[in-house]
Amino acid sequence: MNGVLAILEYRGGWNRMSWEALAAGQALAAQLNQPLMAAVAGANLDEAMADLAAKPLARAFAVRHPLLGEYTADGFTAAFEQLIRALDPALALFPHTYQVRDFAPCLAMRFGQTLIADAIAIGVDSGQPVFVRQLLQGKLNADYRHAGAGPCFVSIQAGAFRADALAGEPSGARCAVEEFAPRIEASQIRSQPGERFRESAQTVDLSAASLIVAVGRGIKEQANLPVVEELARALGAELAASRPICDNGWLPMEGQVGSSGQTVSPKVYIAVGISGAIQHLVGMKGSKAIIAINKDESAPIFEVADYGIVGDLFEVAPALTAAVRKVKGG
Amino acid sequence: MKIIVAVKQVPSRDSAIRLDAAGKWLEERDLTFEINEPDAYALEEALLLKQKHGGEVIVLCAGPERAGQTIRETLAKGADRAIHILCDDLVRLDTLALARRLAAAAAAENADLILTGLQSDDLGLGLTGVVMAEILGMPHAAIVMQVEILDSSVRVKRELEDGWFQWVQMPMPALLTIQSGISPLRYATLMGIKKAKTKEVRRIAPEQLSPPEPPTIALQRVYLPPRKKKTQIITGAPAEAAAKLADVLKFEMRVL
Numbered sequence: 001m002n003g004v005l006a007i008l009e010y011r012g013g014w015n016r017m018s019w020e021a022l023a024a025g026q027a028l029a030a031q032l033n034q035p036l037m038a039a040v041a042g043a044n045l046d047e048a049m050a051d052l053a054a055k056p057l058a059r060a061f062a063v064r065h066p067l068l069g070e071y072t073a074d075g076f077t078a079a080f081e082q083l084i085r086a087l088d089p090a091l092a093l094f095p096h097t098y099q100v101r102d103f104a105p106c107l108a109m110r111f112g113q114t115l116i117a118d119a120i121a122i123g124v125d126s127g128q129p130v131f132v133r134q135l136l137q138g139k140l141n142a143d144y145r146h147a148g149a150g151p152c153f154v155s156i157q158a159g160a161f162r163a164d165a166l167a168g169e170p171s172g173a174r175c176a177v178e179e180f181a182p183r184i185e186a187s188q189i190r191s192q193p194g195e196r197f198r199e200s201a202q203t204v205d206l207s208a209a210s211l212i213v214a215v216g217r218g219i220k221e222q223a224n225l226p227v228v229e230e231l232a233r234a235l236g237a238e239l240a241a242s243r244p245i246c247d248n249g250w251l252p253m254e255g256q257v258g259s260s261g262q263t264v265s266p267k268v269y270i271a272v273g274i275s276g277a278i279q280h281l282v283g284m285k286g287s288k289a290i291i292a293i294n295k296d297e298s299a300p301i302f303e304v305a306d307y308g309i310v311g312d313l314f315e316v317a318p319a320l321t322a323a324v325r326k327v328k329g330g
Numbered sequence: 331m332k333i334i335v336a337v338k339q340v341p342s343r344d345s346a347i348r349l350d351a352a353g354k355w356l357e358e359r360d361l362t363f364e365i366n367e368p369d370a371y372a373l374e375e376a377l378l379l380k381q382k383h384g385g386e387v388i389v390l391c392a393g394p395e396r397a398g399q400t401i402r403e404t405l406a407k408g409a410d411r412a413i414h415i416l417c418d419d420l421v422r423l424d425t426l427a428l429a430r431r432l433a434a435a436a437a438a439e440n441a442d443l444i445l446t447g448l449q450s451d452d453l454g455l456g457l458t459g460v461v462m463a464e465i466l467g468m469p470h471a472a473i474v475m476q477v478e479i480l481d482s483s484v485r486v487k488r489e490l491e492d493g494w495f496q497w498v499q500m501p502m503p504a505l506l507t508i509q510s511g512i513s514p515l516r517y518a519t520l521m522g523i524k525k526a527k528t529k530e531v532r533r534i535a536p537e538q539l540s541p542p543e544p545p546t547i548a549l550q551r552v553y554l555p556p557r558k559k560k561t562q563i564i565t566g567a568p569a570e571a572a573a574k575l576a577d578v579l580k581f582e583m584r585v586l
Contacts, residue, residue, distance in 0.1 A: 015491075073470065098490050101448075102472040105425075105460035114424045114546045117455045130550070136452055139347055140356075141555045148546030190469035194497035196490065211585055235579075235586070247511025253493075260489055268585050275343075289583050291575065292561075298347065305561045307578060309571045319572035327576045327586055 001151060003058070004029040005089040006038045007080060007104075009097055010048040011071070017095035019163035021156045024122060025093045026056065026166060031124045034090060037061065039180070041079050043069030049177045056167055057175040067184045073103040074189045079182040081110050086180070089151055091129070096155035108153035115153040116144050118278075120160040137277040138300035158259065158282045204238065204254045210267045211237035214257055214284070215245055218273020218294060218313050222250040227317045228272050234324045240264070242280045258283035273313045276301030293317065331385035331479070333376040334436050335409065336446035336459065337369035339393050339400040343451070353551045355421045365400045368447025372508040374515050375477055376445050377408045383479055386410045388439060392431055394418040398531070405526035406518035412529070413439075417536045424545040429461040434539035437466060441503060443484065448473050448507040456507075463505035470505040471498050475512055 006025040008018035022038060029036035035058035040048050045062045052060040063079050076099075084092060084107075092107075094100040096118045108115040120141075121132040131144045131154055146152035206212060213232040219225060232239040239255065246256040257264055258280040269287035274280060276292070276299055284290070285304050292305035293316050302308050309316050341347075341356065342364040348357040365373075376387045389404045391397050392415035401412045413435050420428065436444055444463075449456035456472075463470035475495065476487035485499045489509055518526075564571045564578075580586040 073472075098473055098488075101456050102460070102470075102488075105457040106464040106470075109426065109429075109461050109464045112426070112546065114426050114461075115455070115457055116547055117457060133454070134555070135454065135552060136341065136347065137343070137454070138555070140349075140552050142552045143550040145548045145550055146546070147544070147548045150546075191471065191498050191500035194499075196494050196496045198493055199495060243511065248514070259491065261493060263492075268579065268583050291578075296344070297563075300555070302561050302563075303555060303557060304559060306559065307575065308561050308563045309575065310563060311568055311571065315568040316572060319568040320575060323569070323572040323576035324579065324586060326573075327580050 001088050001090040003035045003037050003087065003089040004032070004091045004093060005084065005087060006036070006093045008038055008040045009095060009099055010040045010042060010045070012044075014048070014051070015095060015097055016163065017097055017156075017158050019166055020158065020161045021093055021095040022055065023163055023166040024156045024161040027161070028091065028093070028122055028129060032090070032127070032129070035059070037087065037089065039063055039080070039083055041068045041076055053174045053177050055175065060175050060177045061180045062177060063180045063182060065182055065184050067186060067189060070193050071099055072189050072191050072193055073106060074191065075184055076103045077106045077110065078184050078188055080107055082182045083180050084111070084151060091152045091154065094153075094155040096157050100155050104153065104155055111150040111153070113148045113150050113153050115155060116146065117155050118157045119154050120157045122154075134278060137275065138281070138303070139298060157278065159285065199253065204252070206238055206240055206255070206257065206262045206264045209238040209264065211235055212240050212257075212264060212266045212268070212287075213237045213270045213272060214240040214242065214274060215251075215272050216242040216274030216280070217244050218275075219245065222248070224314070225250060227314060231270075231272070231317050231321045231324070234321045234328070235270075237270070242274050242277070271301050271305070272317055274301055275299040276304065293320075331379065331383045331443070332388070332439065332441040333379060333385065334388045334390050334439055334441040334444045335369070335373045335376045335404070336390045336432055336436070336444065336462070337373060337400065337404060338366040338391065338447075338450050339363050339397040340366045340450055340452040349552060353553065354549065355552060363396060363400065365403060366447050366450045366452075368449060368451075368508060368510045370447075370515055371510050371512050372445040372447050373404055373407065373409065374513055375508055376443075377516070378513060379443070379477065379479065385442075388413065388441070390432060390435055391415070392417055392428060392536070393420060401531055402526050403518060405529045405531070406522040407516055408522060410529065412531045414531055414533045415536055415539065416533050421549070422545070424547050425455055425457040425461055426546055427540070427543060429458050429465055430540040431536050432458065433462045433465040435534060436462065443502060444468070444505040445508055446505075448509055459505055459507035466505070468503050468505050469500040470507070471500065472507045473509050474506045475509050477506065
């Protein structure tokens with residue numbers, strides 16, 4: 001077993017998390033003194049391979065087959081299983097995308113391994129990688145080690161590594177792109193995927209907002225929403241929400257910030273009653289300034305906040321509304 | 331139609347978190363427990379499918395004695411019976427070993443559908459359902475938002491990133507991992523709670539299901555996340571803290 005293999009995601013365009021996973025792979029390969037490889041699966045990969053050829057890789061693989069044109073768990077698992085058996089890498093690294101969550105657990109299982117999913121950092125201790133994961137919605141961190149005999153499978157959380165940290169080939173040399181033709185039969189693929197679609201045109205474009213007030217579970221019930229609506233009005237801010245609020249139908253789905261909703265980077269993001277589950281944080285941690293109001297001082301939202309008030313939102317939010325009105329009026 | 335719902339009991343969201351002496355897990359005495367939230371939505375979906383198509387909903391749960399309380403709650407909501415794999419080694423177990431146990435117990439039932447939440451609120455790996463499907467040789471779909479039954483196949487709406495979706499159809503038996511929020515959760519009725527007491531909960535020892543195997547991943551230690559950012563906590567009574575924050579918004583952030 002040798003080498004770090006990054007399995008990237010391309011569908012007519014790159015999933016940007018691919019580069020973050022590749023940056024993680026580059027750091028790990030350097031620390032372990034092993035070659036870095038990358039692979040991508042699909043039917044039309046010419047542009048993808050042109051991009052990969054310019055990356056600092058020892059080898060790049062186009063896993064090409066007509067049956068890989070549209071993603072299926074069966075097709076991708078079979079294709080990457082064959083590639084990994086052929087290459088025998090020490091590690092297989094993935095971006096923790098929705099697609100990876102659908103097939104990588106199966107792929108690891110085929111090698112008798114458990115995917116170390118959603119890692120946020122990688123260290124090396126006595127020559128062995130140590131993977132940091134979050135537990136209990138980010139309240140705890142945990143160190144994991146691979147203990148199995150086969151390759152180690154790891155997926156990397158969105159935003160955990162910086163894509164721009166990916167060092168280029170200093171010499172400008174291009175890596176060799178290799179073709180890998182997996183054997184896949186149409187009969188192996190049990191699911192039929194349909195077209196991808198969006199539910200509704202996004203009517204609220206939160207990505208352009210400079211001030212956002214976002215509300216979470218702490219609001220308890222729909223009848224309490226005026227507390228944050230008034231705060232947003234006083235500030236002249238857009239109102240957004242974490243997933244549970246939109247799931248309950250209290251605010252429209254378009255107002256959802258997080259991995260399944262919008263990604264925002266306002267000047268100021270005020271999180272009210274939001275604990276800060278990672279699915280939410282990935283959508284807003286790029287904000288210039290973050291203010292958190294939460295009754296639980298150990299809530300992960302305080303990990304990313306610049307300013308925080310630990311207190312009951314039903315007391316703090318109305319007080320802030322009044323204070324903002326006063327400052328604005330004065 | 332026979333539906334198995336795999337559920338997990340996890341520390342409740344507002345539990346006080348204290349590490350155990352070995353730094354390997356939590357001090358369990360301080361915790362309260364509840365059903366893993368995505369699993370509650372998987373159960374809800376199973377109950378809705380049963381209302382529409384008839385059949386049976388069987389809850390499958392691996393956990394210690396205390397998980398019995400969560401199992402009773404699922405029966406009170408309307409599940410017909412339950413299988414409790416009685417084990418207290420979940421923290422030391424890797425996903426593979428857990429999925430093997432659950433799959434072995436599920437296999438004996440020959441269900442049409444197996445539903446479970448997309449991930450657990452405690453470990454958050456998001457693997458168990460998908461790995462079970464692989465062990466059982468079933469097609470699967472992860473992160474499902476809607477389920478439609480068509481004769482011998484199932485059509486599901488998968489959630490993708492950034493507000494995108496996709497319908498995927500596959501033959502049954504199949505395994506689906508369910509996203510939170512798929513439909514509003516029901517409450518147990520008084521009648522349901524009463525009936526739950528008479529419903530069957532079959533207990534199985536893990537040794538009857540799969541032989542022990544060495545773990546493939548090891549949780550070495552747990553710890554509080556180091557603070558990356560210096561958060562300035564504004565103290566004082568609500569009005570006082572709010573006034574200080576309004577000043578920050580005006581003079582430092584310049585947004586008022």
